[in-house]
Amino acid sequence: MCDTKFTDVSGKNIVLLTPRRDEMGITQKDMARNLGISFITVNRALNGTGYVSEELKQRIFDYAQEHNYVPHKASQVLVRNTSKHISLFSSSLPEYFWNDIGQGVEIAAQQIRPFNYEVTYHRIPEHDSETYLRLLTEDIEKGTDAIALVNQRKYDMPAIFELIQKANIPFVTFNTDAPQSERLCYIGTDYSAGGRLAADFIGRALQLSEKRKVLVIQCNEEDVKVTDSPDINNMRLEGFASVMETQYPQITCKVEYISTKLQPGYKDDQILDVLKKYQDKVQAIYLIPAFNTDFLSALKSLPPQNAITILHDLDSSAVLDLETRMLSAVVYQSPVLQGYYTVKALEQILEEKNPEKIPDIEIVHTLVLAENSNLIRSQNALYFNI
Template sequence: MKITAKTIAEQLGLSIATVDRALNNRGKVSPKTLKKVLEKAEELNYKPNMSASLLSRKKQILIAIVFPVYPEYFWKEIEIGIMKTYKDLRDFGFEIDIIRTKKFDIEEQVKVVQDIINSGDYDGLVLSANDAAPLMQVINAGIESGFPIYTFNNDSPLSKRISYVGADYQDSGRLAGELLERFTHNSKKFALITDKMNTFQMQQKVLGFIDYLTQCNGMESIRPLKISNTELSNLIMELKQDIEQVDGIYVATGALAEVAREIEKMKLSKKPILIGHDMNKEIHHYLLNDVITATICQDPVYQGALAVRKAFDHLMLEEPIKVVEDIVKLEIVTKGNVKYYIHD
């Protein structure tokens, strides 16, 4: 039987209103009555109705959620998770404001974060940091002023941020190295395609990838092939000679589909094993057509949902942060299971 305030009121011969005031520390209740109600609640293992409590308090919270524009397909999935959780929580006075920033414009994102903190309009910030070090100072300044900041997907681990939801990117890089080794079987030469913007996330992927290769006999990587999202097609074609000499390629950037498209155009006599990250319709297409061998996914919908939920629990329910780093699982997607990872 569910124990309610009415149950306690009936057993003590009190009004429901009196019991409600005692349980929620609201209004005048004599110390003697308060003691009786709390003891009976403990005896009956009473669990408060959090929804009713929140609604009765009429508490209002507004948080800003800041993340980049690119790659659009990935952040669209993140936003699906954010909105899914928000729809469950908005009736309790919990509001969100989504703000998008350019992918690698660090100065713009620092300014956006500073403006959010200084505005006085928000009660907290959930942030996907474009890079770790440049944002550390502004995050720390916000935290020290009493402004809660939580990170997701892209972390600033040396900052004083309250919590992080996202992948372990060194593990991502190691997993990519393991996949290349297993798909090529023997001693092989690999290419590592990175972004010209050497962000913290990129550094972690590269560290993990190189770490795995150094532990394996007969595996080597040619110099990192650095690309940018502007004029990507021309850059890939310029790297054709490098690509022709390798057995496998790890695309550590968010440009897996673009790299696959250019490799397909090369009409190579021997297709390299191609490994990268995330999922969209183009990646789905190239997996089915054996241009991409495998991609590593990190459940962006879940990341978005959990990041919002953690901020709600901490700010609205005033619950302490028990897990500072919620590391999401990495999932390997190949031609055989890709149908489960594409959404309309």
């Protein structure tokens, strides 16, 4: 288990400058209430202390000018008397994916720390429901105010959801949804859409090819699942198959299942054996599960072939293999944004007196090629100034 905790190292309350009411104007709290947005958003816009969209920022500025808002030169110090605690829970593998989630969590945590928010992100070892429930219980007993979690098949999710709901703590789901639960929001992607995007890329690429055969590598998780939480790999396959059947019926697809366990240090040759079996017999290869490292290593151990290759999610090796053309494309779901908006959604919920459901936040897939592989860095710089 790898925990990252973001707290104020001084242990003291953080103070913020906020203007007092001017006789001819209004306060920031008045503006927040009248505009239907949080006080923090108004404060950030007027003080330039965090991200606010340009459209919303302009709306706040216009309202402030229209209602004679004038900050007092000797601004008072605002101290939040109590801290707000946010807890996030996910699995730990693949490590590169949850590292990116953690980066987004940290960026958002830094932005809300001045408002006396503390954010804790737990990454639980695979299949370790006991540790999961213990850490969740500890956070609840310490007084966490809101929770975010991933609805994953490898944990006892009914017991986890029951514990949160009995404690009457507002929570959201991210990465994998649980719409039947009492969650207030889902932050993540449509996995079927990711499969459809992969199918459309392959279909277009093979339109002029004389041979049109595709190998799809899928993972059978029936022997390792703990609960019937969503099977994201199956969602991807369903989306892929739907596009192939309706838009590219001339393309033949063969699905090969592997049973590789996603565990630290686990090695086998199942992917390599599948690739050997279909070497020079297919014109495209689509990897659905998160076995990128094994897949790319297997490709490099075989003689070069002219097959299109596509998989999900970026790690450092995938970026390099895009540039060398070992890999043709990556379906990317921006885990940094997922982590960031998960914390921001919980902040928004906690700023309301009576937490209610808020609109889901869909992270739209991006198709990353060698030509736009620098997109990710540019995207992060755009959103977060990093």
